[in-house]
Every structure is written in C-alpha cells, then in structure tokens.
Amino acid sequence: MTDDTAPLPAPETPEPEACPRCGKLPALCICAGIEPIANRIELLILQHPQEQDKGLGTARLTLLHLAKATFRIGLSWASLSKALGHEATPSKWAVLYLGSVEMKSLPQDREIVAVDAKGLPLADQFDPLKGLQGLILLDGTWSQAKTLWWRNAWLLKCRRFVLNPKRPSAYGKLRKEPRRESLSTLESAALVLSRLEKNEGIETAMQASFENLLAAYKAQQPKRDWRRRPRAKGA
Numbered sequence: 001m002t003d004d005t006a007p008l009p010a011p012e013t014p015e016p017e018a019c020p021r022c023g024k025l026p027a028l029c030i031c032a033g034i035e036p037i038a039n040r041i042e043l044l045i046l047q048h049p050q051e052q053d054k055g056l057g058t059a060r061l062t063l064l065h066l067a068k069a070t071f072r073i074g075l076s077w078a079s080l081s082k083a084l085g086h087e088a089t090p091s092k093w094a095v096l097y098l099g100s101v102e103m104k105s106l107p108q109d110r111e112i113v114a115v116d117a118k119g120l121p122l123a124d125q126f127d128p129l130k131g132l133q134g135l136i137l138l139d140g141t142w143s144q145a146k147t148l149w150w151r152n153a154w155l156l157k158c159r160r161f162v163l164n165p166k167r168p169s170a171y172g173k174l175r176k177e178p179r180r181e182s183l184s185t186l187e188s189a190a191l192v193l194s195r196l197e198k199n200e201g202i203e204t205a206m207q208a209s210f211e212n213l214l215a216a217y218k219a220q221q222p223k224r225d226w227r228r229r230p231r232a233k234g235a
C-alpha cells in the first residue's frame with residue numbers, strides 16, 4: 001500500500017500502522033471479534049473530509065457492526081442513490097435533523113422524534129416510521145455536519161428525526177458537546193436501529209464496543225493527547 005512515486009519524509013517518531021478494519025492505531029483497536037448484525041434499516045454515514053478524529057471517531061466501528069451500511073467521505077453527492085451506490089428514494093429515508101429544536105417541546109416518552117421542516121414534532125409520530133428504509137448520519141463536528149446538510153439538497157426530501165435519548169452520551173467529558181442529545185455516530189445508529197427494528201441486541205453489541213473504545217482511549221491518555229486536532233486556518 002505504499003506509493004513509490006511520492007516518498008514520504010521520514011517522521012520523527014514512526015507511527016504504528018492503523019488497523020485496516022477500524023482505522024484505529026493498535027492501542028485503540030477493539031474491533032477483533034465484531035460480527036455484523038443483519039440490520040433491516042440500512043445505514044448511510046456521510047463523513048466530512050476534514051473529520052480526522054482518529055481517537056474517538058466511531059464511523060468505521062459503526063460500519064463493522066452492521067451488514068447493511070455504507071460509509072462515504074466527501075462534501076456532496078448528486079443524489080441519495082449516488083451516495084449509496086444503488087437506487088433509493090429520499091422520502092423513504094430519514095436523516096438526523098441538525099436545525100435548532102426546542103428540546104422541551106419533544107414528547108418525553110419518545111427517544112426518536114419525527115419533526116417537520118421547522119424542527120417541531122409531528123402530530124403523527126407513527127406514520128414517519130412506517131416503511132422506513134434507511135437512516136443517514138452526518139459525521140463530523142457540528143459545523144462540518146452543517147456543511148454536509150446544506151451541500152446536499154436531497155437531504156431536505158428525507159424524513160427528519162431528532163434524538164431525545166434517555167441517557168446522555170457515554171463520551172462523558174471526553175468530548176465537549178453543546179447539547180445533551182449529541183450522541184456519537186455509533187450511539188445514534190445503535191439507538192435508532194435497535195428501537196425501530198425492536199432488536200435490543202443491536203444496541204447491546206454496539207454500546208459494548210463503544211465502551212471498550214472509551215476504555216482503551218482513557219488507558220493511553222497519559223501517554224499522548226488524542227484530543228488535539230489540527231487547528232483550522234484562521235481559527
């Protein structure tokens with residue numbers, strides 16, 4: 001996998017090779033033994049090209065857990081079908097809504113709430129779940145996800161869900177998220193798929209992996225600060 005035409009300068013401290021399955025360095029690789037679950041609702045993860053959280057990022061790990069899942073890195077795709085690589089109808093898919101939502105307005109007994117274009121809960125919460133074929137997650141920081149949202153107009157044709165999880169993200173203080181419902185990509189996929197497919201096994205397996213990742217991350221924290229990210233120009 002080396003490119004002979006463009007030799008890389010020797011790094012000062014050689015990096016160990018990342019795991020080809022999960023993309024993590026050996027100290028953070030917890031993917032051994034993960035078997036894909038036969039999910040009915042397909043998953044599509046769109047990742048902003050600058051999302052470089054090699055430590056706590058969960059997109060690839062999420063992919064390993066699910067038989068029907070697609071992972072794409074980029075800024076825009078002409079259509080949902082193009083992003084997926086097969087025919088699909090946006091109105092039969094849902095995307096996690098990124099606009100502002102008054103959390104107090106959400107029904108407290110529901111962890112997945114279907115909202116309208118203004119972010120308000122729909123009166124009928126059952127209809128938006130009927131015939132749902134897939135879920136789209138935008139992976140990246142808040143502003144990166146916003147960019148993906150506005151660059152892909154076909155997302156506006158999708159159903160919109162907001163998560164109102166009973167428990168906060170297992171990230172705890174490892175990541176500064178502005179809102180309680182800001183779950184990791186893995187936790188979001190686990191919550192939606194396990195509830196809508198009525199298969200608790202999805203959430204149990206994925207949550208266990210996430211906790212293993214967090215434990216591995218914490219274990220090697222003193223050696224190196226993985227939270228450090230390259231600063232954007234002008235930031």
Ligand SMILES: [Zn+2]
Nearest residue numbers: 019022029031
């Ligand atoms: Zn791995």
